[in-house]
Amino acid sequence: MASAVQPRAFFSTGTGFGRVLGGLAQTGLVLWVVSVVSFGFLKLSPGDPVTVMLGSDFSWDSYDKLYHDLGLDLPLPLQYWHWLSRFVQGDWGTSYVSQQDIFEQAVLQALPVTLTLAGLSLLIALVVGIPLGVLAAVRRNSWADLAASAVAIGGNAFPSFYLGVVLIWIFGVTLGWFPTMGFVAPWEDLGQGLWHLALPALTLGAWYVGLIAAVTRSSLLEVLEQPYMDAARARGEPEWRVIWLHGMRNVLMPLVTVIGLQLGGMLRGAVMTEVVFTLPGLGMMITSAVQTREYIVVQAGIMITALLFILVNFLVDQTYSILDPRLRKNGR
Amino acid sequence: MSNMDHKVALAATLAAGFSRRQMLKTAGAGMGLVAASAIGARSAQAAPRKGGTITLAWLDAIDTLDPHFTMSGGSIKVINNLYNGILKVEYDGKVVSFAPDLAEKWDMVDEKTHVFKLRPNVKFHNGDVCDAAAVKWSLERVADPEMKSPHAWKFAQLAGIDIVDPLTVRLRFKKPFAFLPVALTGSTGRAGTIVSKRAVEQHGKAFGRNPVGTGPFRFVSWKENDSIEMVRNPDYFEAGLPYLDKVVLRIVKEPSAGVAAMMSGQVDGLSLCPFQFIPELRKNSKLSVYGQVEGNYSFIGMNNKRSPFDDIAMRQAVAFAIDRNVIVKQSYFGEAIPAYTCISPPMTAFYDPNISKTGRGQFFDMAKARAFRAKAKNQGEINPVFIVTEGFTGSGGMGTRNAQLVSPMLAQIGIKPKIELVDRAVWAQRRNAGDFDMYDEAWIADLDPDETITPEWSTGKPWNFVGYSNPAFDKAAAAASEIMDTAARRKLYIAAEDVLLGDAPLAVLAHMKVFKIMSKKVQGFEYVPADLLNLHTVSLA
Numbered sequence: 001m002a003s004a005v006q007p008r009a010f011f012s013t014g015t016g017f018g019r020v021l022g023g024l025a026q027t028g029l030v031l032w033v034v035s036v037v038s039f040g041f042l043k044l045s046p047g048d049p050v051t052v053m054l055g056s057d058f059s060w061d062s063y064d065k066l067y068h069d070l071g072l073d074l075p076l077p078l079q080y081w082h083w084l085s086r087f088v089q090g091d092w093g094t095s096y097v098s099q100q101d102i103f104e105q106a107v108l109q110a111l112p113v114t115l116t117l118a119g120l121s122l123l124i125a126l127v128v129g130i131p132l133g134v135l136a137a138v139r140r141n142s143w144a145d146l147a148a149s150a151v152a153i154g155g156n157a158f159p160s161f162y163l164g165v166v167l168i169w170i171f172g173v174t175l176g177w178f179p180t181m182g183f184v185a186p187w188e189d190l191g192q193g194l195w196h197l198a199l200p201a202l203t204l205g206a207w208y209v210g211l212i213a214a215v216t217r218s219s220l221l222e223v224l225e226q227p228y229m230d231a232a233r234a235r236g237e238p239e240w241r242v243i244w245l246h247g248m249r250n251v252l253m254p255l256v257t258v259i260g261l262q263l264g265g266m267l268r269g270a271v272m273t274e275v276v277f278t279l280p281g282l283g284m285m286i287t288s289a290v291q292t293r294e295y296i297v298v299q300a301g302i303m304i305t306a307l308l309f310i311l312v313n314f315l316v317d318q319t320y321s322i323l324d325p326r327l328r329k330n331g332r
Numbered sequence: 333m334s335n336m337d338h339k340v341a342l343a344a345t346l347a348a349g350f351s352r353r354q355m356l357k358t359a360g361a362g363m364g365l366v367a368a369s370a371i372g373a374r375s376a377q378a379a380p381r382k383g384g385t386i387t388l389a390w391l392d393a394i395d396t397l398d399p400h401f402t403m404s405g406g407s408i409k410v411i412n413n414l415y416n417g418i419l420k421v422e423y424d425g426k427v428v429s430f431a432p433d434l435a436e437k438w439d440m441v442d443e444k445t446h447v448f449k450l451r452p453n454v455k456f457h458n459g460d461v462c463d464a465a466a467v468k469w470s471l472e473r474v475a476d477p478e479m480k481s482p483h484a485w486k487f488a489q490l491a492g493i494d495i496v497d498p499l500t501v502r503l504r505f506k507k508p509f510a511f512l513p514v515a516l517t518g519s520t521g522r523a524g525t526i527v528s529k530r531a532v533e534q535h536g537k538a539f540g541r542n543p544v545g546t547g548p549f550r551f552v553s554w555k556e557n558d559s560i561e562m563v564r565n566p567d568y569f570e571a572g573l574p575y576l577d578k579v580v581l582r583i584v585k586e587p588s589a590g591v592a593a594m595m596s597g598q599v600d601g602l603s604l605c606p607f608q609f610i611p612e613l614r615k616n617s618k619l620s621v622y623g624q625v626e627g628n629y630s631f632i633g634m635n636n637k638r639s640p641f642d643d644i645a646m647r648q649a650v651a652f653a654i655d656r657n658v659i660v661k662q663s664y665f666g667e668a669i670p671a672y673t674c675i676s677p678p679m680t681a682f683y684d685p686n687i688s689k690t691g692r693g694q695f696f697d698m699a700k701a702r703a704f705r706a707k708a709k710n711q712g713e714i715n716p717v718f719i720v721t722e723g724f725t726g727s728g729g730m731g732t733r734n735a736q737l738v739s740p741m742l743a744q745i746g747i748k749p750k751i752e753l754v755d756r757a758v759w760a761q762r763r764n765a766g767d768f769d770m771y772d773e774a775w776i777a778d779l780d781p782d783e784t785i786t787p788e789w790s791t792g793k794p795w796n797f798v799g800y801s802n803p804a805f806d807k808a809a810a811a812a813s814e815i816m817d818t819a820a821r822r823k824l825y826i827a828a829e830d831v832l833l834g835d836a837p838l839a840v841l842a843h844m845k846v847f848k849i850m851s852k853k854v855q856g857f858e859y860v861p862a863d864l865l866n867l868h869t870v871s872l873a
Contacts, residue, residue: 046754046758046761046762047755047757047758047759048757049757051757051761052756052757052760053395060794061794062480062482063764065480097395098554099396099540099541100556105556109555109556110556168589168592169592172593172596172598173592173596176596176597179598180589180592180593180596181389181582181584181589181590181592181593181598182598183558275585277589278585278586278589280555280556280557284557284585285557287585288585291755291756291757292757
């Protein structure tokens with residue numbers, strides 16, 4: 001196998017209908033474990049929502065009432081059961097901070113913001129990262145390789161909260177080119193939306209650029225050694241065709257794997273980026289909810305994140321069979 | 333007596349602690365005129381431009397827009413633009429006073445009975461009339477023990493509310509209640525803000541997300557972690573106001589993001605600003621920095637219930653070992669004054685501007701600190717646990733700076749605090765449970781000594797987290813809250829404070845400025861030193 005990273009087959013149990021069932025069962029199991037663990041950890045963390053909610057107007061009287069109203073006086077397994085039984089039915093509860101339906105808040109309001117940010121960042125990372133990686137591989141050990149590696153490592157090394165502040169300072173405050181806060185939905189106003197997302201997407205994308213460039217470079221270097229590359233050249237194909245068609249085709253697999261694997265990093269970066277740029281996405285929602293110890297909102301955020309992970313893994317698996325015809329034999 | 337003299341006289345009396353009985357008998361009729369003349373004075377200047385949208389970065393937390401349940405100063409600032417109180421807080425640049433808002437006339441029949449004549453033709457945003465019945469219902473909503481409003485204590489002495497006629501309400505109290513003006517202002521008081529009964533019944537728990545009041549702006553929307561929008565109330569009772577068509581509050585969690593937006597002109601103002609940004613912002617010629625020393629004090633609380641600070645000499649040693657000038661310079665970037673006691677400058681009738689010369693209160697005196705330390709039971713080095721949170725940075729506070737500055741000062745008298753930096757939720761939980769030796773706090777946006785020392789330091793009161801108890805203090809503070817005569821009140825508060833600061837359950841640090849930043853194109857903003865951000869007089873150039 002040519003790829004540097006072994007593709008994992010997350011959903012490849014059995015065939016056809018059985019495979020789908022198995023996948024669903026696995027998904028359910030993973031989500032259940034995530035829900036138990038996160039519920040437990042949230043409850044274990046010090047600080048409770050009631051003291052935060054009461055703020056400076058704290059009194060033990062109002063404390064006890066609120067504690068009871070929020071159902072926090074029930075035994076933990078019962079609290080968990082109450083939450084789970086409603087959650088699976090789509091009743092995610094009402095936020096006691098915003099008095100809003102949590103499903104609406106998390107899925108309809110926050111999630112699209114985060115997905116837009118992540119998608120745009122990924123796009124930037126691919127558009128910048130792949131050519132950078134190719135350049136570095138083709139001109140191996142030249143100044144171009146060095147420069148591309150420096151950009152890649154720099155982007156990867158800069159924490160997004162720091163890079164965000166630097167970009168805000170240069171492009172927002174000093175030059176005044178881009179807005180530094182707020183979200184405008186691109187599907188409502190494309191120009192304004194992209195303009196507002198430019199700096200956050202660049203911030204989040206920068207981290208991915210490094211990663212993608214590095215993987216592209218190392219995989220392509222390996223591919224360049226392969227006999228079929230020489231064969232292509234011997235056939236008289238132009239160099240760009242050799243690299244971009246025959247070479248990159250074989251780089252895609254490790255690239256897709258890395259993108260899927262690093263989704264966690266992407267979401268982690270999104271949390272920071274959203275806070276720095278004041279974007280009302282999942283990261284902001286989870287951060288605020290952690291600060292106010294609003295367990296059910298955090299829990300909703302974690303569940304969505306877990307689902308995203310599973311979904312991306314599923315998509316990655318599907319992509320493998322598209323990218324590598326040899327894998328299609330399995331299960332057909 | 334001209335209207336202006338009249339206003340000053342009335343304001344002084346109201347601010348001076350409400351020995352207003354004969355004053356109101358003679359002057360009450362003039363109150364409506366006062367309000368009218370104030371508007372007249374405004375329109376006499378260059379006519380403000382009507383219309384436009386103001387965008388403000390909102391750095392402080394907004395919990396709910398239901399005034400009877402909010403616990404956040406950030407909400408109060410918004411609430412004051414959506415609702416009115418019976419009275420409001422005014423500021424003429426020198427004196428904080430209580431002026432009529434929904435009330436047109438205030439009469440005191442005796443020390444326990446207050447009669448308010450309401451403005452006619454005032455409507456809620458949903459079209460309902462704001463009359464005596466609406467006011468009674470609203471006040472009773474706060475007072476009702478079933479409702480469990482956190483502000484119910486402000487009406488604990490309320491005996492009953494009568495509707496005298498459709499525009500007159502009578503409030504009967506069990507005891508004379510000196511704090512009433514603050515309770516009724518609807519700003520820091522919160523309890524006297526009038527809400528729409530129909531809207532409360534319609535929205536139930538979600539009323540705080542669908543607020544309906546009588547104020548200059550109507551609520552439009554609240555997008556979680558994003559923004560709150562309000563539009564002009566065309567039926568607002570102050571003729572010609574407000575000027576702005578629309579107000580957009582952008583909710584910002586990270587203060588530096590707000591400051592960047594302010595400096596790059598994306599927003600027209602900041603709802604508050606941490607001290608560390610002020611020097612930079614003051615240099616910017618496009619911005620106006622509003623901020624004076626407000627009704628607050630920061631302090632270090634010491635746990636009276638356990639060793640080592642159950643020892644009064646140890647606490648006194650701490651109180652005198654802290655150099656407040658260093659704190660003011662380095663923790664507050666010079667934007668504060670050293671505190672000697674808890675009562676702060678805006679409480680004009682009770683604050684002594686020359687307190688530094690009286691020898692009262694707490695101040696830096698290392699010799700004294702050493703002498704007290706020598707009397708302490710534990711003569712060895714001690715390592716008290718000092719809980720600190722970064723959370724204050726967002727609300728204009730000091731973060732960890734106080735703890736870092738105080739530690740080397742205390743080290744000189746053999747006290748080396750173990751600083752534990754925790755997040756706000758943990759900090760609040762440990763504070764409330766008394767799980768600390770020292771903690772860092774500030775009581776803010778107070779207008780009367782009754783709210784600035786009484787619930788904080790009286791025996792068994794909920795905010796007395798250090799577990800302080802001295803009957804002499806309790807007695808003086810309680811007596812002061814039931815006396816209407818300012819001079820007598822003042823004497824009692826001085827006595828109470830002398831007991832309190834002598835016992836040193838706290839080491840008082842500073843009275844701080846609280847900031848609002850506005851772009852120069854924002855005009856007519858009337859700063860009030862009670863952490864208010866009222867937009868009804870604001871226009872855009």
